[in-house]
Amino acid sequence: MASKDKKLESTPCQSKSCVGKLIFLALCALFMIFQISQIKKTSDIIEDIGKSIRSEVCQTYIDEHPQEKHYFGKDLESIFNVKHALKxxxxxxxxxxxxxxxxxxxxxxxxxxxxxxxxxxxxxxPYIERGFENDERFYIKLSSQQVGYGLFANVDILPNSVIGVYHGTLTHVKPYYTDTDYAWDYGTFPNPENPEENVEICIDGRTYGTWLRFVNHKNDAEANTYAIYVPYKNRWYIVYIARNFIPKDSELFISYGDSYWDARAETYDFEAEPEKAYNKEL
Structure with missing residues (x-):
């Protein structure tokens, strides 16, 4: 009987011991969860500090090297006073x-x-129909003090890739009056109001256009892009295409054509070979 009573008396102690262990384990688990959350918070803080430092370093570099600052399609109006043309x-x-x-x-x-x-x-x-509103393949950057801003590849561009469509305002070209520095020829047509007169029209991207207006000139043999006329829905469009592989951060160039520089020979003091003279300033 004495032995049996002894066994019965030990049961409550074992029960209390189990409860104590469970409480201890629960506290350990809570402590570990707390520690993990603190480590995550610390990691997030360190990451935020790192981002802040990188951003500050990048901004300092840009401030010290303004020629390296990049602009995108969304900056056309605020920085260059050019309304972004979607068509x-x-x-x-x-x-x-x-x-x-x-x-x-x-x-x-x-x-x-x-x-x-x-x-x-x-x-x-289909490219003309779809448009290039959210295109992030390019950026605008200062090319040189002589030339001004240019368009650069933000990614590697493969040969024959469509660079974009040169949108702008279809403008009546009037000699010695119309500014055609950012214009491509659209065509010359009979004037329905005066049969003896022709109407010359250009696609002007000066104040309403896309970042293709920033593509600078090189003679045709050195240009890495070219332009073609594309008929679509009874209108002509000018499409820029990559002539060869254009590595990331390389500037895009296109030939404006001999007639463009012939018309500006006096303004730019060009001699017999205006394209060669222009290249010397690049």
Whole structure:
């Protein structure tokens, strides 16, 4: 009997011991969770400090080297006073009505190579339709003090890649009046209001355009991009295409054509070979 009573008396002690162990383990678990959360908070703080330091270092570098500052499509209006063009628009109703009354498939340009232009419509029409509003493949940066800003690749660009569409304002070119520094030729057409007069129209990207207006000139043999006319929905578009591989952070160049520099020979004091003279300043 004495032995049996002894066993019965020891049971409460064992129960208390188990409860104590459970409480201890729970406290240990809570402590570990607390420690883990503190470590995570510390890691986040260190990461934030690191980001802040990197940002400050980058900003200091940019302040000391303004030529290295990068601008993007969203900066066109705030930095360069250029309204970002998502499509090409007409300067006025006269030009809009003039172009709407034409069939570009019957134009001299189109008839010179019908099959080629049909292919271009199919191949590049979707790019024109979709647009390049959120394109992050490029950035604008100071090219040189002589040339000004240029367009640079933000990623590697493969050969034959579509760089973009040169949007702007379809403008009536008037000699000695219209600023065509940022313009591509659209075409020359008979004036419906005066049959003896022609209307020359350009796509002007000076104040309404895309970052393609910043692509600087090199002669055709050295340019890494080129432009083509693409007919789409009865309008001509100018599409920029990569001629060869363009490594990340390389500047894009295109040939403006001999006529562009011939027209500016007096202004830029160019001699017999304006393109070669221009390249000396790059």
């Amino acid at each position: 090409t628009v007409s300067q006025n109703d006269f030009i809009e009505n003039l172009l709407n009354g034409m069939d570009i498939t019957q134009s001299e340009r189109y008839q010179q190579d019908v099959i080629e232009y049909e292919k271009r419509t199919v191949q590049y029409g």
